[in-house]
Amino acid sequence: MTIRIATRGSALALAQAGTVRDAIEAGGDACELIVVRTDGDVSQASLAQIGGTGVFAGALRRSLLAGECDLVVHSLKDLPVLPAPGLVVAAVPAREDARDALCARDGLTLGTLPAGATVGTGSPRRRAQLLERRPDLDVRDLRGNVDTRLGQVTDGRLDAVVLSLAGLSRLGRADAVTEVLPLDEWPTAAGQGALGLEIRQSDAATLATGSPSPVAVAVRRLADPIAEAAASAERTVLGRLEAGCVAPIGVASAVADGFVALWASVHEPGGGQHLDRRIEATTTGADAAEVLAAAALRLADELLDAGAGALAPLGGAA
Numbered sequence: 398m399t400i401r402i403a404t405r406g407s408a409l410a411l412a413q414a415g416t417v418r419d420a421i422e423a424g425g426d427a428c429e430l431i432v433v434r435t436d437g438d439v440s441q442a443s444l445a446q447i448g449g450t451g452v453f454a455g456a457l458r459r460s461l462l463a464g465e466c467d468l469v470v471h472s473l474k475d476l477p478v479l480p481a482p483g484l485v486v487a488a489v490p491a492r493e494d495a496r497d498a499l500c501a502r503d504g505l506t507l508g509t510l511p512a513g514a515t516v517g518t519g520s521p522r523r524r525a526q527l528l529e530r531r532p533d534l535d536v537r538d539l540r541g542n543v544d545t546r547l548g549q550v551t552d553g554r555l556d557a558v559v560l561s562l563a564g565l566s567r568l569g570r571a572d573a574v575t576e577v578l579p580l581d582e583w584p585t586a587a588g589q590g591a592l593g594l595e596i597r598q599s600d601a602a603t604l605a606t607g608s609p610s611p612v613a614v615a616v617r618r619l620a621d622p623i624a625e626a627a628a629s630a631e632r633t634v635l636g637r638l639e640a641g642c643v644a645p646i647g648v649a650s651a652v653a654d655g656f657v658a659l660w661a662s663v664h665e666p667g668g669g670q671h672l673d674r675r676i677e678a679t680t681t682g683a684d685a686a687e688v689l690a691a692a693a694l695r696l697a698d699e700l701l702d703a704g705a706g707a708l709a710p711l712g713g714a715a
Contacts (some may be wrong), residue, residue: 399427400612403457403466407542413568413592416692417490421615433457458484462596467612469595473588473628474561476595478636485601485605486622487591487613487627493563494589495649497523498575500565501557502550506576507531514556517549523559525645526583528668547573555625556583563590566639584647584662587631591624623652625684630689634661637697638705650689653678659692663705670708674699 400421404414411430418428423489435456458481459471465617473489478607480486499507506528510516517539518524524536537555538657539546543564549555550573567570600610604617640646649659660675676692 398611400468400615401429401431402467402635403431403433403460403469404451405457407433409543409564410470410472410569411641413468413539416469416567416629417470417592417594417619420583420619422617422667424615426611426615428512431460433460433466442558451634452470454481458595461595464690467596467600470566471593473591473593473632474586476593478587478632478640483596483598484595487596487601488616489591489625490594490619490622491621493566493590494627495585496570497559497585497589497611498562498565498574499559499577499578500547500550500573501575502553504575505557507578510534510556515554515559517546517555520584520586520676521558521645522586522647523666523672524667525664525668526647527559529664529671532668543568560710561589580651581648581660584649587635587646587648588628591628593628594619599631599662614659615625626686626689629686629695630659633690633693633695633701634659637652637694638700652680652685652689653681657685657692659689661700663700663708672700672703672705672708674703681688 400412402418406412414430416623418430421428428506435453449670453475454477460466461469463583510531512533513535515535516527516536517537519539527534527536539558543560546558546560547570550558562574562577565574568608594616596612596616600613603610604613627650631650634648635646638646645666646661650659656662657680658675658677662671664671674696676690676696678692680688
């Protein structure tokens, strides 16, 4: 069979889906890309106004449920935490760098941007993080693809933008980065840098039978156990907090020999107060997924006990 891969039509989405296509085809299966226009692509309103990053996933998921494609490639940070009935994220491939990056004029960094400098971002989390560190900045709402955003720095409309380092790298635009923001101090969106490969539940269920679906086999062949465990733990923190898609929350993780760490920050919208908590634990390696899952629940509970619900708009997990 030819595996039909649905994707958004942006340059970044096509690059990500193309990477998955190439990896599947290297395993011997034929693929084709199908471009789906999503609600988030049509509207230019801020993500906070149109319901958060989940607006990018809805149309893709409907196409998958309707049988118009066999697989959807999501940026995992854009995928709602709650599963869609009838669908399952069957694999997370090896993860790219999870950090955010500042792309500024004249090689400037966050510390050297002048007072009143204009910085663009469409993320409530990034807005809060920027204003906590530099309350003198003029942070402006920003939509559009990566090249459009970078273009606003090049043409002088903005002094800088904050983007995902993974997205810049996948597009070959890492040369635009003037500062990479350290993950320990600047946790990013849950699952940032990771891709989620979503298929129908009926296909995934065949993996436990003697006649597995070709798409399920192809997708599981790309799975990276550490990336899956880390991304799942980060998303579990959001789920436990019942955090909506636009809640200003950063979550990050690290997995090394014998050691795992998971940390998060919950921010007051628009900057101001924030809560930071971190969990570290030992692991044999084989139990990393279980250790991370337990750490995620403990981390979320510590944040809630510390008052996260009063600080940020939680509830209505998406």
